[in-house]
Amino acid sequence: MENVYVLDHVRTPRGKGKKRGVLANVHPQNLAAACLTALADRNKLDPRKVEDVILGCVSQVNEQSACVARYSVMAADWPDTVPGYTVNRFCGSGLQAVNNGVGMVGSGQMDLVVAGGVESMSRVKMGADMGDLDMSIGNPVIAEHYNLVPQGISADLIATREGFSREDVDRFAVASQQKADQAIKNGYFKKSIVPVKGQNDEMIELDEHPRIESDFDFLSNLGPVFKTIGEKQLDAIALKTYKETPKIEHVHTLGNSSGVVDGAAVVLLGNDRAVKETGIKPRARIVATAAVGTEPTIMLTGPVEASKKALEKAGLKADDIDLWEINEAFAAVVLYVQKELKIPSEKINVNGGAIALGHPLGGTGAILLGTAIDELERRKKRYALITLCIGGGMGVATIIERVEG
Numbered sequence: 001m002e003n004v005y006v007l008d009h010v011r012t013p014r015g016k017g018k019k020r021g022v023l024a025n026v027h028p029q030n031l032a033a034a035c036l037t038a039l040a041d042r043n044k045l046d047p048r049k050v051e052d053v054i055l056g057c058v059s060q061v062n063e064q065s066a067c068v069a070r071y072s073v074m075a076a077d078w079p080d081t082v083p084g085y086t087v088n089r090f091c092g093s094g095l096q097a098v099n100n101g102v103g104m105v106g107s108g109q110m111d112l113v114v115a116g117g118v119e120s121m122s123r124v125k126m127g128a129d130m131g132d133l134d135m136s137i138g139n140p141v142i143a144e145h146y147n148l149v150p151q152g153i154s155a156d157l158i159a160t161r162e163g164f165s166r167e168d169v170d171r172f173a174v175a176s177q178q179k180a181d182q183a184i185k186n187g188y189f190k191k192s193i194v195p196v197k198g199q200n201d202e203m204i205e206l207d208e209h210p211r212i213e214s215d216f217d218f219l220s221n222l223g224p225v226f227k228t229i230g231e232k233q234l235d236a237i238a239l240k241t242y243k244e245t246p247k248i249e250h251v252h253t254l255g256n257s258s259g260v261v262d263g264a265a266v267v268l269l270g271n272d273r274a275v276k277e278t279g280i281k282p283r284a285r286i287v288a289t290a291a292v293g294t295e296p297t298i299m300l301t302g303p304v305e306a307s308k309k310a311l312e313k314a315g316l317k318a319d320d321i322d323l324w325e326i327n328e329a330f331a332a333v334v335l336y337v338q339k340e341l342k343i344p345s346e347k348i349n350v351n352g353g354a355i356a357l358g359h360p361l362g363g364t365g366a367i368l369l370g371t372a373i374d375e376l377e378r379r380k381k382r383y384a385l386i387t388l389c390i391g392g393g394m395g396v397a398t399i400i401e402r403v404e405g
Contacts, residue, residue: 002271004106005282006400009116009370010038010194011265014207014358017121022198022208023262028057028064028120031196031264032072035116038194039266040078043280047076051110053084054101055266056093056117057362059129060086068118088362089291091329092388092396093117094265095365099289099398101269106286112274116266116366126260126361146296147241149234151391152226152257154299155330156250157238161298162336166251169331170219173256173355176328180352181212188351188378192370209259209358224250225257241297256331261358265366284373287383287399288314294393300333302395303387304340310385310397318343321399322381325368327388328353337387350375364388369398376402 012031015023023031032055040047055069069084089096094117101115142148159169183189184206198204226234227250235248268280275282290309294302303326311318318341326334326348338348351371354364365388372384380402387397 001106002108004102004286005270005275005403006284006286006373007268007270007280007282008039008043009192009265009267009373010035011192011367011370012194012196012263013204014209014261014263014360015198015204016208017260017262019122021122021262022204023196024122025199026196026262028118028123029068029071029075031120031262032068032118033075034194034196035264035266036072036076036078036114039114039268043268045278047078047082049112049278050082050114052104052113053082054087054097054113054115055084056087056089056097056365058088058090058093058119059124059126060088061129062124063120064124072118089394089396090391091327091361092365092390092394093362094367095369095386095388095396095398096291098267098366098369099396102286102289105269105271112270114266114268116264117363118264119360119362120262121260121360122262147237148296149238151299151329152252153230153234153238153248154297155252155332156226156230156248157242157298158300158336159251159332160249161242161245162332162339164251164332164335168335169251169256170216172331172335173219174214174216176349176352176355177210177212177214179350180210180356183351184210188374191374207357209261210356214255219253219255222253222255224253226250226252238297252330252332256355258329258354258359259357261360263358263360263367264363265370267366267369282403284376284400284402287401289398291396292394294395296393299391299393300329300389301336302389302393303333303337303397306395306397307341307385307387310399314399316383316399321383321385322347323350323372323375323384324348325372325384325386327359327364327368328355329359329389331355333389365396369400372400
C-alpha cells in the first residue's frame with residue numbers, strides 16, 4: 001500500500017434545500033464543477049493529470065442522473081480525457097467516494113484522483129430515486145424479514161434503548177448551533193469554501209442553514225416528527241426486531257435532526273509520485289478506511305463498528321484520535337457513538353455538525369473530511385476520524401493524520 005495524501009480540499013457553502021434557498025438556482029453539476037474549478041485554480045493543477053473523478057450522490061435521478069460525476073467534469077470544462085463515476089452508499093456516499101479514491105491511489109493503479117460528492121436537495125428531493133416504492137424497494141419479502149422502517153424511527157429507537165431523553169437530544173442540538181455559529185464568526189470555514197453565484201447573481205460565501213436563535217426553549221417546543229406515524233404503524237414494525245423494548249419514545253424533531261441543504265465538496269488525493277510531479281504539499285495522510293454492515297432495523301449504529309474497524313487497521317485506539325467528525329444525522333446517533341466509544345464531548349464536531357450546518361446527502365462525507373483537516377491544522381493536532389451512519393444498516397469511516405510543516 002502506497003502513501004495516500006490529501007493534497008487539498010474545497011467545498012461550496014451549504015444552502016437551504018428549499019426553493020427559496022440561496023443555491024436553489026444552481027444545477028448540481030455546477031455545484032460540483034465550482035469545486036473542481038477552484039481546486040485546480042488554487043493549486044495551479046493541470047486537470048489533465050487527474051486520472052479519475054469520483055463523486056458520491058444519493059438521489060441519482062432527474063438533474064442528478066446520467067453520472068453526475070462525468071457531467072460535472074464537463075461542466076467544469078475540464079479536458080475530455082478526464083473520466084468520472086458516481087457512487088451511492090446513501091449518506092456515506094461522499095466519504096465512500098474518497099475511500100474508493102484512496103484504494104485506487106494506494107494500490108498504485110492511479111497517482112492522482114479527485115473524490116467527493118454533491119447533492120442538490122432543493123432541486124432533487126430526498127427519496128426522489130425511490131418513486132412510489134416502499135421501504136423494501138419493491139420487495140415485500142425483504143421488508144418483512146428485516147422489519148424496515150424510516151431512519152427517524154430508527155433514531156428514536158436508539159434514543160429509547162440508550163436512555164437518551166428529549167432534553168439530551170435538544171441540548172446536543174443547541175451545542176451544535178452554538179459551535180457552528182462561533183466557527184462561522186471566527187472564519188474557520190473560509191479557507192475551504194468556494195464562493196458560488198446564487199440567487200440574483202449574489203456570490204454566496206456562507207452556510208445558510210445555521211440558526212443560532214434555535215435555543216433550548218425554542219427546540220423543546222418543537223413536535224416530534226415521527227410520533228404520529230410511529231404510533232399508528234411503524235413502531236410496531238421496528239419492535240418486532242426489538243421485542244425487549246416495550247415502547248419507542250419519540251424525541252427527534254426538525255431541530256435536533258440534520259438539515260436539508262444543497263452542497264458539494266471535493267478532495268484531491270495523490271501518492272508520493274503525484275506530490276513530486278505536481279509540487280503540491282500534502283495536508284494530510286490517509287491512515288485507514290473502513291465500511292461495515294449492521295442490523296438493518298435500527299440501521300444507524302454503523303459508525304461504532306466502522307470506527308472500531310478503522311482504528312484496528314490503523315493500530316490506534318479511540319483515545320488516540322484528537323478530533324471526531326460524526327455526522328449529525330440525528331442527535332441520538334452521535335450520542336450513541338460517543339457513549340459506546342467513550343469519546344469526550346470536547347473532541348466531537350468541534351465546529352458544529354449537520355444539525356446546524358445541514359447534510360447534503362452525497363456531499364457530507366467529503367465536507368466532514370475537509371473540516372477535520374482544517375481543524376487539525378488550526379489546532380496543530382495529529383489524528384482525526386470521520387464517520388457517518390448509513391441507511392439500510394451500514395457505516396463508513398476514515399482516519400487521517402495531519403502532515404506537519
